[in-house]
Amino acid sequence: MEEQFYTYQYPHPAITVDCIIFGFDGQSLKVMLIQRKSEPFAKMWALPGAFVDEAESLESCAERVLQKEGNISGVYLEQLFTFGLPSRDPRERVISVAYMGLVKTADFELIAGNDELQIEWRDISEIPDLAFDHSQILQTAIDRIRGKIRYQPIGFELMNAKFTIPQLQQLYEAILGKSLDRRNFRKKLLSMQILKQLSEKQQNVAHKAASYYEFDRERYEVLMKEGIYLELV
Amino acid sequence: MEEQFYTYQYPHPAITVDCIIFGFDGQSLKVMLIQRKSEPFAKMWALPGAFVDEAESLESCAERVLQKEGNISGVYLEQLFTFGLPSRDPRERVISVAYMGLVKTADFELIAGNDELQIEWRDISEIPDLAFDHSQILQTAIDRIRGKIRYQPIGFELMNAKFTIPQLQQLYEAILGKSLDRRNFRKKLLSMQILKQLSEKQQNVAHKAASYYEFDRERYEVLMKEGIYLELV
DNA sequence: CCAAAAGTGTTTATAGTACACCCATGC
DNA sequence: GCATGGGTGTACTATAAACACTTTTGG
Known part of the structure; x- marks a missing residue:
C-alpha cells in the first residue's frame, strides 16, 4: 500500500x-x-x-x-x-x-x-x-x-416487475409483522389505481391462479404531484 | 492560535x-x-x-x-x-x-x-x-x-407552557401555510385528550376571553406507548 | 372430489368535512 | 351598542373494519 x-x-x-x-x-x-x-x-x-x-x-x-x-x-x-x-x-x-x-x-x-x-x-x-x-x-x-411502507409504495421496490396481489400482501405482512385482511388489502390497493393488471396469470399452482399486476409508476408520479397522500395499510 | x-x-x-x-x-x-x-x-x-x-x-x-x-x-x-x-x-x-x-x-x-x-x-x-x-x-x-406536525405534537414545543387553542391554531396555519376550520381544529385537538384546561383565561382582550390550556405530556407518552397514532390536522 | 388459495360485496362503525349562530369583552 | 374574536352542534360524506361464500386449479 x-x-x-x-x-x-x-x-x-x-x-x-x-x-x-x-x-x-x-x-x-x-x-x-x-x-x-x-x-x-x-x-x-x-x-x-x-x-x-x-x-x-x-x-x-x-x-x-x-x-x-x-x-x-x-x-x-x-x-x-x-x-x-x-x-x-x-x-x-x-x-x-x-x-x-x-x-x-x-x-x-x-x-x-x-x-x-x-x-x-x-x-x-x-x-x-x-x-x-x-x-x-x-x-x-x-x-x-x-x-x-404505510404511506409510500416502497414495497414495489422489493417485488419483481410483475407480481400478484397476494404476493404483495405477503410482503406487507412480513414487514409489518402482522396479518392483514385479504379483501380490504385488495380493495384499498386497487382503489389507488397505481396497479396495471396484466393478462398473464400464475401457472402450475394447485389452486385458482392469481393474476399478475405491475406497478404503474407514471400514474404514481402524477398522484404525488397532485399532493395526494396514499395510505396503503 | x-x-x-x-x-x-x-x-x-x-x-x-x-x-x-x-x-x-x-x-x-x-x-x-x-x-x-x-x-x-x-x-x-x-x-x-x-x-x-x-x-x-x-x-x-x-x-x-x-x-x-x-x-x-x-x-x-x-x-x-x-x-x-x-x-x-x-x-x-x-x-x-x-x-x-x-x-x-x-x-x-x-x-x-x-x-x-x-x-x-x-x-x-x-x-x-x-x-x-x-x-x-x-x-x-x-x-x-x-x-x-400533522402527526406529532411538535407544535407544543413552539408555544408557551400555557396557550389558547386559537393561538395554537395560528401556529398550525403558519406552518402549513393555509387556514383551518376553527371548530374542527378544536374538536380534533380536544378529542385526543392531550390538553389540560386551566382555570385561567385571557385578560384585556376586546372580545370573549379564550381559556388557557397546557400540553399534557404524560398523557401523550401513554398514548405513544400504546402505539396510538395522533393525526393532528 | 378434495385441498388450497384466489376472488368478490355488504354492512357497520368511525372519522372527516362543511357550515351558522350565540357569547363575552373592551372601547 | 358595536366590533372582535371565542365557543358550540349538527348533518352529511367518506373511509375503515369486520366478515362468509364461491371459484379455479392440481393432484
Whole structure:
C-alpha cells in the first residue's frame, strides 16, 4: 500500500456509509449482513459499509457498497440517519451515515469482500448481536421501513416487475409483522389505481391462479404531484 | 492560535452541524439566520452551525450552537438530514449534519457570534438566497416540519407552557401555510385528550376571553406507548 | 372430489368535512 | 351598542373494519 498522509489543522473524524439492505424472497423480510474478518469485532456480524472516498457523494458511496457486495446497481436507496457518538468505534472517531436499500434477494449474488468472512441474507426475526452500534442502526431501519411502507409504495421496490396481489400482501405482512385482511388489502390497493393488471396469470399452482399486476409508476408520479397522500395499510 | 496538526492515513472530510431553528412569535413561523463575516460567502445569510468537536456527539454540537447564538438550552432538536456533496463547500470537503430545532422566539436573546455580522429571525416566507447549499437544507427542513406536525405534537414545543387553542391554531396555519376550520381544529385537538384546561383565561382582550390550556405530556407518552397514532390536522 | 388459495360485496362503525349562530369583552 | 374574536352542534360524506361464500386449479 502506498504511504501517504493527510494533514489538517483541526481534528477530522472519519466518515463511513453503512447500508441496511432489506431483501424480500417472497416469504419473509431479510437483511444483508457480513461477518467481519478483522479487528475490531472480528468474526462478529455487521452491516456492510465503506469509508467515504474523497470525491464521492454519500449516496455514491452507498451505491459502491452495493456494487461491492453483490454487483448490483439502480436500486432504491434512502438516507436513514447519521450516527455520531464519539465512542461508537474503538479505533478513532468515526461518523456513520446510514442508508437503507430495498432489493429483491433473487437479484443479488452475494459476494464476500476481502475483509469479510461471510455474507448472508438474515431473516429480520433472527438477527444476532452486531458489531459497533449496528444493532441500533438496524432497529432504526426496521422502524423506518415499517412506518414508511404505510404511506409510500416502497414495497414495489422489493417485488419483481410483475407480481400478484397476494404476493404483495405477503410482503406487507412480513414487514409489518402482522396479518392483514385479504379483501380490504385488495380493495384499498386497487382503489389507488397505481396497479396495471396484466393478462398473464400464475401457472402450475394447485389452486385458482392469481393474476399478475405491475406497478404503474407514471400514474404514481402524477398522484404525488397532485399532493395526494396514499395510505396503503 | 496554537499551531497544531492532525494527520491521517486516509482523507478525512470536515464535519459540521448546521441548525435550522424555527421560532414562533405568535404570528408567523420564523427561522434563525446569521450573516457571515468571513469568506467564503462573506456578507451572505446562512444557517448557524459549527464544526464538530473531537469529543462531542452530533446532538451536543447542535446544542452548543444554540447556546452560542442565544444562550438557550433544553429545546426540541431532531436530526434532519446529512448533506455531503463533495462540492458543497469551496474550501475543502465538508459534510454537514443538519439538525432542526423548535423554540419560542421570546425565549431567545439573539447574540451575533464572533464570525457573524448579524443574527435575525426571518419569516419563512421572506428568505434571502443563502450561502453554501443552505437554501436547500432549509427547504428540506420546511418540508419536514410540515409533514411532521400533522402527526406529532411538535407544535407544543413552539408555544408557551400555557396557550389558547386559537393561538395554537395560528401556529398550525403558519406552518402549513393555509387556514383551518376553527371548530374542527378544536374538536380534533380536544378529542385526543392531550390538553389540560386551566382555570385561567385571557385578560384585556376586546372580545370573549379564550381559556388557557397546557400540553399534557404524560398523557401523550401513554398514548405513544400504546402505539396510538395522533393525526393532528 | 378434495385441498388450497384466489376472488368478490355488504354492512357497520368511525372519522372527516362543511357550515351558522350565540357569547363575552373592551372601547 | 358595536366590533372582535371565542365557543358550540349538527348533518352529511367518506373511509375503515369486520366478515362468509364461491371459484379455479392440481393432484
